[in-house]
Amino acid sequence: MSSPELATKSPESDAQEDTRSPPTSSAAPAPSTPTPPMGEHCTSDRPTPSGQASTGEITKLNDVEVYISKPPDYPHTPSRLLLLLTGGTGLHSVNNQIQADRFASEGYVVVMPDLFAGDPAPNSSAAADIAAEASSGSFLDTFKIKAVETAKSFLIDMWLARHTEEKVMPILHKVLEGSRDEFADAVSHGGGVYAVGYCFGARYILLLAAERPGPGQGQGQEGDEEANRPKTVGPQIKAGALAHATLVSKGDFAGLKAPLSVVCVENDPLFPDEVRIAGEEYMSANGVEHEVQVYPGVPHGFAVVGDYNDANIKMAQATAFDQMLKWIKEH
Template sequence: MSSHPPAACCYQGVKHDGKTTGSFSTLNGVEIYISYPANKSVDYAVLFLTDIIGYRFTNAQLLADQFAANGYFVMMPDLFCGDPVPLNRPDGFNMQEWKKGHGPLAIDPIVDVCLAGLRNKYGCKKIGAVGYCFGAKYVVRHLHPDKGEIDVGYLAHPSFVTPDELKSIKGPLAISAAENDHIFPAEKRHESEDILKTLGIPYQINYYGGVEHGFAVRGSLNRRSVQFAKESAFMQAVQWFKEHFGN
């Protein structure tokens, strides 16, 4: 695999403070959080695929709003049909049992609904996607501009991505990697680099020292190194989209 499956570090973290500006809606039976840019344009969209904490997590909503503040229409779906993993999971939560009900057979159709909605209901011209931890797998699985799916992809501390999935991408891909990450450790990062080199598609991997898996969403902002890495990873994503959207 190009990254390992989710583990304890995928649900541990710190809730961030801030006022969210998006709103909740429903798209063909899928609950979504949407956030508009100041000019209300939907030409350039970002599909936000979350970690296992889900779309109701304040941290994810604040990030979605930040993408909107940078000019993108953002859609963030409930990937888990009301069944996310609680932040800092309580005692007795069965992670292995949870995983069984939240694989590609359950997640891919939700992503398909969102992509169809962005193209057909909202009329978006270009769709980028961000995937944090769990969500990264589904950015990779749908990074197929040739099929009218995702045009440009960005991943932060990815999990559960297989080599075959990575080999199949057809669009530009950027990755933010953490120094201390046993889900996406050095050998998996290097494996991903080796695969991406062969594809003839633009790619970028930025490596952030002194931070752990989950830093881009759930890291403690009391640590200056984490705050800097989180902000830098976010700007990496924004710059990647601007480069490949041409906006």
């Protein structure tokens, strides 16, 4: 395949459309138009590569179910701590687990939390089951296809309503707190927590990489209690990398501080150009170290472990992993 387009590389200095506009040194961008919430690759796994299996373990960390994958020589050899945030297929996806294992083999203690509390995104099979109940063999095939599409859209909308930022962020804070305690040596060795995210999880890399108002700020509270609150909190990660994000608005770039590497799909309706460009402009205007690479000819979700027949997609998948790994290693 042709090399991914290097959209931006700036030196240091993935449920609803959010209409917040990030503050910049110039005029703030206008809110973007609504985009599709999630796609097939966000909710369904590709076939697992032949002969591959996960090697980590599922356990609990600060009362949150997590998949932990460690380097084979840890803790005898110092390692860094990496938080991996998945797409909608979630914690029990073997492909996601293998993705975590690949980072572990590069010297990271990987913590992959269940962002959805045992409720992964519904896939096409679930939608087909609902559609089948609502139809019979006498209906036209085209009607059945439409019924599946409608059922899937309904299921996704209901699922997204159950897994909002207000539900996911407390999970991440608990996992970060538990990780800093359980793997204090790895956090110390890396000088902080690193993070990578895909699809649904990619948006939360942006949120964790940002400096945001502290609790109670901007709510009109007065007195000593308010004076003692921190004005800002974060960022929660030292550096991050994200691939084919979904559900991202222009406002999600507000307050970014941590260095970011961004993997994008060309002409991706789930992460439209207007959102990507607004994010690049914000990061450049505010001195956020970043790189953005756009991969042509690949589907949304291509960077997640999974088998493809197309050699170009396979090559792009390997290149995207190298891009993300190189970024966190250099920071």
